[in-house]
Amino acid sequence: MALRTLPLVAVLVLGLLGCGKDEAPPAAPPAASPSTPGLEAAPGTTVASYRPYDQGDPFVGSQGGIRVTGPAPSSTGAAPTEPAAAPAPERDLAGEVKRAFGDPSACVARSSELPESVTVTIQVRLTAFGTVSSASVAAPGLPSDAIDCLRRQAEGLRVAAPVSGAPKSVSTSVSMGRAPL
16 A cells, blocks of 8 residues: 555655745736736625735735635716616505405395495504504494494404505595385
8 A cells, every 4th residue: 555655745745845945936917806907806896816925925825826806897987876776666555455445335235225236434543563553433324333334344354565654544435326126
C-alpha cells in the first residue's frame, strides 16, 4: 500500500518545491469592475474583483483573494429604486354586505302580512376580521317577527378580511316584490 501512495507523495513534494516564497504569484486576468470601460454590473448586484496578493492591503488575506467592494453603481449613479405601486381600488363594502346577506325571502315568507313590495335596509358594523359586531334592519310593512329574522341573518353575515378602518358602519338595501297570485 505504501508503494501506491509513493508517486502521489512525490508529486506533492515536487510541486511544493517548485514554488518559492520569494516568487510572485502569476498575474490575474483583469477583473470586470465598474472602472473597466465597456463592462457594467447589473443594478443591485455586488461587484467582486480578484487582486493578487498585496501585503499592504488590509482587505485582502495573506494569500490574496476576492475583495467585495459593495453594491454595483447604476449607470445613472443613483441607487436602484422600486417602481411605485398603483393605489388599490376602494372596496365596495356595501356590495359585499348585500351579497353576503343574500335573499331575504326565507324570513319574509314566514309572514302572513306581506306588502306588494318591500325594501329591506340593512346596517351593520364590521370588525377588522369581516364579522358583524352589531346589526339593525328596517323593513316598513313587515311584522316584527320577520324583522327579527332579518336582523339575525344580518348579524351572521361575514365579508372578506381584513376590513381597513374597522370598525366600520356599512348600509345597503335589498328590494323584493311579492309574486302575483
